[in-house]
Amino acid sequence: MTKDSSEYLxxxxxxxYEVVIGLEVHAQVTSNSKLFSSSSTxxxxxxxxxxxxxxxxxxxxxxxxxxxxxxxxxxxxxxxKAQINKRSVFDRKNYFYADLPQxxxxxxxxxxxxxxxxxxxxxxxxxxxxGIERLHLEQDAGKSIHDMDPQNTLVDLNRSGxxxxxxxxxxxxxxxxxxxAYVKKLRSIMRYLGTCDGNMQEGSLRADVNISVxxxxxxxxxxxxxxxxxxxxxxxxxxxDYEANRQVDLIEEGKTIDQExxxxxxxxxxxxxxxxxxxxxxxxxxxxxDLLPLEVTDEFIEKLKLDIPELPDEKKKRFxxxxxxxxxxxxxxxxxxxxxxxxxxxxAKMGKNLDIKLxxxxxxxxxxxxxxxxxxxxxxxxxxxKNLAKLINLIKNGTISGKIAKxxxxxxxxxxxxxxxxxxEKGLKQESDPKALETLIDKIINxxxxxxxxxxxxxxxxxxFFVGQAMKASNGKANPQLINEILKxxx
Amino acid sequence: MLDITSLTLTDLVKSxxxxxxxxxxxxxxxxxxxxxxxxxxxxxxxxxxxxLDKARAFDQKPNFDLKLPGIPMAVKDLFCTNGxxxxxxxxILNNFIPPYESTVTQNIWNEGAILLGKLNCDExxxxxxxxxxxxxxxxxxxxxxxxxxGSSGGSASALAANLTPITIGxxxxxxxxxxxxxxxxxxxxxxxxxxxxxxxxxFASSLDQAGPMSKNVKDCALLQEIISTYDExxxxxxxxxxxxxxxxxxxxxxxxxxxxxxxxxxxGMPKEIEDLWTKGIEHAKDCGAxxxxxxxxxxxxxxxxxxxxxxxxxxxNLARYDGVKYGFRSKGENLIDMYEKTRSEGFGExxxxxxxxxxxxxxxxxxxxxxxxxQKVRKLIKNDFDEAYKKVDAILTPSTPSAAFKIxxxxxDPVSMYLNDIFTVPVNLAGLPAISIPAGVDAxxxxxxxxxxxxxxxxxxxxxxxxxxEEKIEFKNKITDWWIK
Numbered sequence: 001m002t003k004d005s006s007e008y009l010x011x012x013x014x015x016x017y018e019v020v021i022g023l024e025v026h027a028q029v030t031s032n033s034k035l036f037s038s039s040s041t042x043x044x045x046x047x048x049x050x051x052x053x054x055x056x057x058x059x060x061x062x063x064x065x066x067x068x069x070x071x072x073x074x075x076x077x078x079x080x081k082a083q084i085n086k087r088s089v090f091d092r093k094n095y096f097y098a099d100l101p102q103x104x105x106x107x108x109x110x111x112x113x114x115x116x117x118x119x120x121x122x123x124x125x126x127x128x129x130x131g132i133e134r135l136h137l138e139q140d141a142g143k144s145i146h147d148m149d150p151q152n153t154l155v156d157l158n159r160s161g162x163x164x165x166x167x168x169x170x171x172x173x174x175x176x177x178x179x180x181a182y183v184k185k186l187r188s189i190m191r192y193l194g195t196c197d198g199n200m201q202e203g204s205l206r207a208d209v210n211i212s213v214x215x216x217x218x219x220x221x222x223x224x225x226x227x228x229x230x231x232x233x234x235x236x237x238x239x240x241d242y243e244a245n246r247q248v249d250l251i252e253e254g255k256t257i258d259q260e261x262x263x264x265x266x267x268x269x270x271x272x273x274x275x276x277x278x279x280x281x282x283x284x285x286x287x288x289x290d291l292l293p294l295e296v297t298d299e300f301i302e303k304l305k306l307d308i309p310e311l312p313d314e315k316k317k318r319f320x321x322x323x324x325x326x327x328x329x330x331x332x333x334x335x336x337x338x339x340x341x342x343x344x345x346x347x348a349k350m351g352k353n354l355d356i357k358l359x360x361x362x363x364x365x366x367x368x369x370x371x372x373x374x375x376x377x378x379x380x381x382x383x384x385x386k387n388l389a390k391l392i393n394l395i396k397n398g399t400i401s402g403k404i405a406k407x408x409x410x411x412x413x414x415x416x417x418x419x420x421x422x423x424x425e426k427g428l429k430q431e432s433d434p435k436a437l438e439t440l441i442d443k444i445i446n447x448x449x450x451x452x453x454x455x456x457x458x459x460x461x462x463x464x465f466f467v468g469q470a471m472k473a474s475n476g477k478a479n480p481q482l483i484n485e486i487l488k489x490x491x
Numbered sequence: 492m493l494d495i496t497s498l499t500l501t502d503l504v505k506s507x508x509x510x511x512x513x514x515x516x517x518x519x520x521x522x523x524x525x526x527x528x529x530x531x532x533x534x535x536x537x538x539x540x541x542x543l544d545k546a547r548a549f550d551q552k553p554n555f556d557l558k559l560p561g562i563p564m565a566v567k568d569l570f571c572t573n574g575x576x577x578x579x580x581x582x583i584l585n586n587f588i589p590p591y592e593s594t595v596t597q598n599i600w601n602e603g604a605i606l607l608g609k610l611n612c613d614e615x616x617x618x619x620x621x622x623x624x625x626x627x628x629x630x631x632x633x634x635x636x637x638x639x640x641g642s643s644g645g646s647a648s649a650l651a652a653n654l655t656p657i658t659i660g661x662x663x664x665x666x667x668x669x670x671x672x673x674x675x676x677x678x679x680x681x682x683x684x685x686x687x688x689x690x691x692x693x694f695a696s697s698l699d700q701a702g703p704m705s706k707n708v709k710d711c712a713l714l715q716e717i718i719s720t721y722d723e724x725x726x727x728x729x730x731x732x733x734x735x736x737x738x739x740x741x742x743x744x745x746x747x748x749x750x751x752x753x754x755x756x757x758x759g760m761p762k763e764i765e766d767l768w769t770k771g772i773e774h775a776k777d778c779g780a781x782x783x784x785x786x787x788x789x790x791x792x793x794x795x796x797x798x799x800x801x802x803x804x805x806x807x808n809l810a811r812y813d814g815v816k817y818g819f820r821s822k823g824e825n826l827i828d829m830y831e832k833t834r835s836e837g838f839g840e841x842x843x844x845x846x847x848x849x850x851x852x853x854x855x856x857x858x859x860x861x862x863x864x865x866q867k868v869r870k871l872i873k874n875d876f877d878e879a880y881k882k883v884d885a886i887l888t889p890s891t892p893s894a895a896f897k898i899x900x901x902x903x904d905p906v907s908m909y910l911n912d913i914f915t916v917p918v919n920l921a922g923l924p925a926i927s928i929p930a931g932v933d934a935x936x937x938x939x940x941x942x943x944x945x946x947x948x949x950x951x952x953x954x955x956x957x958x959x960x961e962e963k964i965e966f967k968n969k970i971t972d973w974w975i976k
Contacts, residue, residue, distance in 0.1 A: 053591060057811040059584065060571045060593060060690040062725050092807050094853070096830055103810020153826070155815070284853035286862060289696035289804050291726050 006125045008175035009216060010248045017251075018216045019244040020224075021179055021209065022133075022171035025186055026164050027196040028140070028204040029072045035139050035163035036063030036106065043202050047156035055161040057101035062290050065090075069163040070294065072195040073113050073137050074304050076165055079189045079311055080132050082117025084301050088136070090291045094284040099142035099155050107166075109285045112136035113294065119169075119189070120313055121181040122331045130182050131170035140164050165196065171210065171221065176237035183207065183233050184335065188312050192337045206231045211240055212257075213247045222247070223257040227264050227271055239264040243271045315340055323347070323356045332364055338379040339363070349389030353396045362392055366409055382413040391419040399423065400430050401480055432479040434486065437470075440478070441486050444469045455491055463487065495520035496653040500562065500710035503656050507560050514553070514561025514605070518546035521563050521607055525654045530974045531630045533649040535568045536576045536609040545605045557603030558717055565655040567646045568609035569616055570596045570701070571690040575606065579692040580614040580624035580642075583812045583819045583837030593690025594725070595659060595701045595718045602717050607655060611645030614839045615809065616666055616694040618642050619911040620901065623841040628898050631674055632970050633937055636898050640670030640891075640911075646704050647674040651968060657705045657714055661691060663698045664797055665891075665915025668927035671704055672890035672940025675929040675968035677711045677957070678704045680915075682947045683922035684729030687722030693808040695801040696727070698919040708928065708958040712736040715950060734951045742959040745779030749943075749956070750883035754790040755914060757892055764889050764939065767931045771887055771941045774963040780956070783883050787875040792868045793917040798909060799852050799865035800920070805842075806849025812837065844905065873921040880946050885953055888914050890927040890940035914942060924950045928957045929966040936969065 010017040034041060037054040054061045077084050089111040092104040114135035121128040142160035146153050167186065173179050187198035187205060198205050207230055212222035227243060230236045242264075247257050261280070262271040287293075310318070312334045319330040334340045346359050367388065371378060391408060394400045400408065400423060408419050408428065423429055431437060444466060445452050455462040470483045495517055498506065506512045522539045542563055549561035571577045571589035578584045592600070600606070613623040621629040621644025631639035632652035639648040643660025647670030650658050660667040662680035671678025679702045686701040693699060703714035716737050721730040751772060756765070772782055814820035814833030821836050823829030838846070852861035879886060892913055901908045918925040924947070927940040941960070945953035 056816055058589065058591070058817070059577070059579070059587070059692045059811070060589075060688070062689055064724060064726055094807050094810060096810065096813060096827075098815050098826055101811060101816055103813060104807055282855050284807070284850065284855075284858075286803060286807070286853055286858070289727075290693075 006123065006175070008177070010213065010244060012248060012252045015252070016216045017213045017244075017248050018174055019240065020171045020212045020214065020221060021173040021240060023169045023173070023179065023182060023210070024208040025167045025169075025183065026206050026208075027076075027167060027186070027190060027198070029069050029137075029163035029165055030194055030196055031066065031069050031072060031163055033066055033068075034161040035066055035069050035137065037161055039161065041162050045158055047154075047158060049158065051157040051160065055101065055157055057103070063106060063288070065291065065294065066163065069137060070113070070296070071304055072163075073135060073165055074296070074301060075193050075308060076167075076190060076195045077114030077117065077135055078305055078308050079193045079195070080114070080117035080119060080135065080167070082132055082135065083115035084296075085111065085113055085115055086296050086298070086301075087111065088113040088294045090137075090288045090294065091285045092288045095281050097141065097144075098153060099144045099157070099160065101142065101157060101160060105139050105141065106288055106291070107138035108136035111293075119182060119185050121178060121185055122316075123178065123181060128178060128181075130172040130178070133168040133170050135165055135167045138164050138166055171212075176240045179209070179236055179240060180233045183236065185312070188335055188337070192309055192311050200232055203231060207236060209236055209239060211243045211247070213244055213251070223259050225257065225259065225271070226261050228261055228274060230264055235264060235266055238269055239271055242269060246271065312340075325356060325360055329360050329364070333360070336378065338377065342378050342381065342385050345385035346389045346392070349386050350393055353393050355392065355396050358392050358396065359389075362388060366406070370413065382416060383409070384416050387412055387416055387418055394419055394423065398430060398432055398479060400428060401476070404428050404430065404476055428477060430479050431474050431477045432482060434482060437478060437482050437486055438490075440473055441466075441470055441483070441490055444473060445490060452491060463491075466491070496524050496656075498656065499706050500657040500713060501707075503562060504558070504560065507562070508555045514546040514549040514563070515543065517561065518542050518563040518605060518607070521655060524652075525607065527975045528652055528654055531632060531648050531652055531654075532627050533611055533629055533645045533652065533654055534565065534608045535578055535580065535611050535624075535626045535645070538575055538606055538608045542605050542607050549603065549605065554603060558713065559599065559602040559604035561603055561605065562656060563605045563607045564599070564657055565607040565610050565646075565649055566596055566599075566658060567612050567643050567660045569612055569661050569692045570659065571692065572596055572606060572609065575609065577609065577692070578626070579616070580612045580626060581812075581838065581842070582625040583833070584692070585625070585819055587818050589690070591690060594687035594720070594722045595691065598718050598720055599659070599714075610643075610649050610655075610658065612660075613642035613644065613666075614842050615692065615805070616642035616661055616663055616699075617805070617841050617845055619665070619669060619908050620896070620898070621645060621648075621670075622898060622902055623839055625839060630898075630974065631895055632972075632974065633674060633895065634935075635973060637895050637937070638673065638898055640673035640895060642666040643670050643678075643704065647671060647676060647678075650674070650676050650704055650706065651970060652974075657703065657710050659701055659714070659718065660704050661694075661699055661701050662915075662919065663694050663700075663801060664919050665912040667702045667704055668890050668915050668925060668940070668942060669911060671927045672929070673895035673938065675938035675966065676704055676706060677708055677926065677928050678702065679711050679715055679926045679950070679954070680918065680924060681715060681719060681950055682729075682924045683919075684727055685719045685733075685924070685948070685950070687720065687725040687728050689722055689724040695804040696808060697804060698797075698801055700919070708926075708954060708961050709737060709740060711926070712740045712954045712958075715954070719950075729948075731948050736951055736954055739951055740958055741955050742778070742962055744956050744959045747780045747885065747952070747956060748783050748883040749775050749780045750783050750785035750879050750886040752785050752787040752790065752879070752886060752888060754787050755888045757913060760892050761933070763894075763933045764892060767939050767941065768887075768889050771930055771960065774960050775887060775956070777963055778956075778959040785879045785883060785886065787872075787879060787917070789868065789871045789875050790917055793872055793920055794909065794913055796865040796868040796872070797912070797916040797920060798848070799861050800869065802845040802849035803853050803862050804849070806846045806853065809838075809842070809846055841905070869920045872917050876917075876921045876923060876944075884946070885949075885956055886944040888942045888944065890914060890942040894933040894935070894937040894939055918942075918944055923947055924953060926953050926957045928961055928964070929968065930960075930964050931966070938966075938968065
């Protein structure tokens with residue numbers, strides 16, 4: 001690897017290789033019912049309790065499209081700045097598997113609902129554009145469970161028929177970091193839109209990673225391998241790292257790369273061949289005769305556009321323009337819709353005392369640290385935006401010092417306590433009466449005459465000592481700014 | 492004494508409404524005859540005792556406002572019936588009892604009818620003679636060892652033999668009209684999208700359509716009026732204005748233009764079929780219709796296109812019968828082995844043949860040459876009809892290129908069997924309605940039918956033409972009850 005962190009290159013002898021990566025992300029559509037049936041989609045239910053006759057492919061059962069899922073896919077397409085296809089077609093992808101009750105998956109092959117679009121990644125060295133090839137709707141399969149019974153494979157059909165959006169990127173990514181940023185950005189956009197919860201642990205978001213390598217500077221694509229079903233960003237990055245090096249080694253040894261499907265073994269940190277191109281399934285795609293082509297009108301699309309909220313890129317721009325935050329801070333604030341919401345609520349609640357710098361620092365500093373520690377999402381924050389705003393206002397109007405604020409912050413976590421009440425209960429109000437402080441400082445100087453003389457003779461470091469003594473004497477409640485002023489005067 | 496089982500549906504309904512007979516008496520009569528007629532092998536599943544209970548319940552609280560008050564009837568075993576075994580004529584569904592009801596049968600029960608049992612059919616409706624059924628071939632009441640046609644062979648046989656006053660079949664390439672033609676009965680294949688496919692075991696989804704089979708046109712109109720409803724559970728169901736077909740039925744077809752397609756004169760067609768057609772044309776003229784010669788130039792390509800599209804869809808539709816969830820399962824060493832054994836033991840020869848054809852034509856590298864081409868042909872065939880209907884209101888053709896044949900006569904020659912569908916298949920490809928009415932007999936006395944093809948959603952018009960011609964033809968089915976000992 002080279003030193004420039006924006007580049008990910010693999011060097012061997014005299015050759016430098018770059019990695020070309022494209023992603024097929026499978027995102028579960030946020031919807032109460034499945035793509036072609038009215039069964040519930042709730043995660044974690046008892047096995048086979050959310051299965052209709054359609055999902056289990058009983059004879060004579062027919063699919064009926066769920067309009068809500070179609071709307072969700074179109075909204076996602078709008079969020080990806082993509083072409084919405086007014087006519088799309090559902091096809092059958094035929095293959096046999098125990099957890100595929102119909103013997104085919106209903107998907108969109110030739111005519112997807114969403115065409116080309118773009119996603120902008122906020123990379124450290126500037127924005128990077130990744131093209132979207134298409135987005136199509138398809139059914140999820142059930143789940144085969146191989147480790148519950150020694151003799152048999154058990155099948156849970158709860159997931160069978162749940163709507164997925166397959167979002168196919170162009171081979172525009174070059175580094176594992178870009179892949180990470182891409183998945184995070186997609187997730188962020190879909191969470192803003194409410195079209196996918198992006199929960200990777202529950203499998204709501206997973207990806208097939210397509211990787212090839214080529215000599216840097218070449219514009220010919222190498223033979224790619226597809227790594228199936230990787231379900232965390234970390235694993236994607238590890239898999240890319242392993243797979244890219246494997247391919248480079250093969251080329252360096254004068255061997256050819258077989259186009260194949262591979263699996264990433266998370267325990268051994270390696271990819272393994274699953275099936276070669278020759279063994280690839282012939283899915284025998286053809287238009288599903290049980291479903292008519294899906295046609296939507298301009299009016300239908302326009303109406304959905306009215307429902308589109310402000311998306312991360314626009315929000316970021318507004319935060320920079322309006323609140324004068326740095327692009328870096330803005331990126332952090334908008335990356336997750338709940339963070340953005342929290343920030344905006346804090347700002348709103350602070351009212352006329354608004355201090356953006358302070359708000360950003362408290363959210364991205366103290367609050368994030370706590371959330372990280374406790375492994376919580378910001379939506380589960382133990383401190384509400386309203387109370388954090390109050391706390392910041394207390395600092396801003398001089399009622400408490402920043403240091404005291406940290407103590408109060410700790411106390412607030414117990415049941416989202418109002419900081420004002422804590423200040424009153426614990427008597428933590430800052431001492432800002434200059435007369436009282438002068439008396440206090442006079443006493444300290446008197447008690448430490450020798451040090452005061454040393455300071456006057458030029459040992460300026462001792463200034464901190466006096467500040468510390470003053471703070472200690474006031475139990476930390478003294479207004480530090482006033483202490484500084486008075487000390488300078490008196491010493 | 493009133494011979495209940497030989498009554499038409501219309502007369503039977505009248506007799507029950509007039510309280511001349513009860514539902515129980517009626518049901519008993521059909522059950523008795525059914526029990527005496529087991530040699531026809533028309534039933535796969537008899538539901539006689541339940542039927543009697545339902546008939547008694549009806550008599551206790553009769554509702555004479557219904558269109559089928561306490562009328563017993565048997566249906567093709569392709570319709571899923573709640574709590575009653577539904578096999579589609581296949582070993583692979585030999586033990587399958589659906590916990591749901593098809594929309595078409597539900598519509599029938601909602602009008603007061605009572606299920607007698609499930610009628611034999613070709614396996615998954617794939618056949619033209621009812622010989623591919625796992626439950627054995629069906630005898631035609633017309634003559635011993637004669638096929639009743641297929642795939643709705645059990646329905647046609649039971650109807651002609653008076654085991655049921657009326658019945659329903661399904662028609663993918665002629666499966667209602669051909670057996671109707673072979674047994675001297677009336678059969679209507681409605682416009683695609685007229686009757687819901689919900690709960691009907693699928694063969695070829697873009698072609699399958701349920702329809703009535705009856706003793707006369709009036710009965711046919713009545714049942715069509717009942718089974719044809721818009722159904723949200725079938726995405727291909729069409730929400731169009733449906734007529735009150737039986738009420739609006741008229742024999743006044745004066746001035747109707749009836750097209751005679753020259754391409755339906757095929758090589759090797761027996762003279763008696765040509766004569767039948769000529770006679771039919773005369774009858775139509777007698778009714779005041781105007782005869783117009785038309786051309787349907789792509790007719791020749793219909794059969795090959797059909798035998799690509801239908802198996803392609805079937806190969807995918809039948810993938811669900813894999814031994815995993817319901818139906819027959821054979822033990823295997825592993826999943827693939829279980830699939831292979833289940834499906835090679837569970838499906839019969841004809842079904843396996845069509846699954847293989849369908850799998851082949853959808854395979855990558857062949858898809859464009861077969862499936863896509865067949866779809867293009869299908870479009871051309873539809874265009875032919877659209878062109879013709881600029882000039883005419885309906886089209887008159889023979890229903891089949893020959894009369895019924897003997898059991899076993901064509902089983903080793905699938906292509907000759909497929910040729911039986913030559914006049915019916917174009918109609919399915921174009922999604923149009925068509926009715927077959929009995930119009931004469933061949934030299935052996937076996938019935939022959941004429942087909943009237945209509946514009947999409949124009950069932951009323953072809954029913955009217957059929958009704959008018961039926962009066963002129965005065966066909967009488969000669970059935971001797973030879974099978975009753």
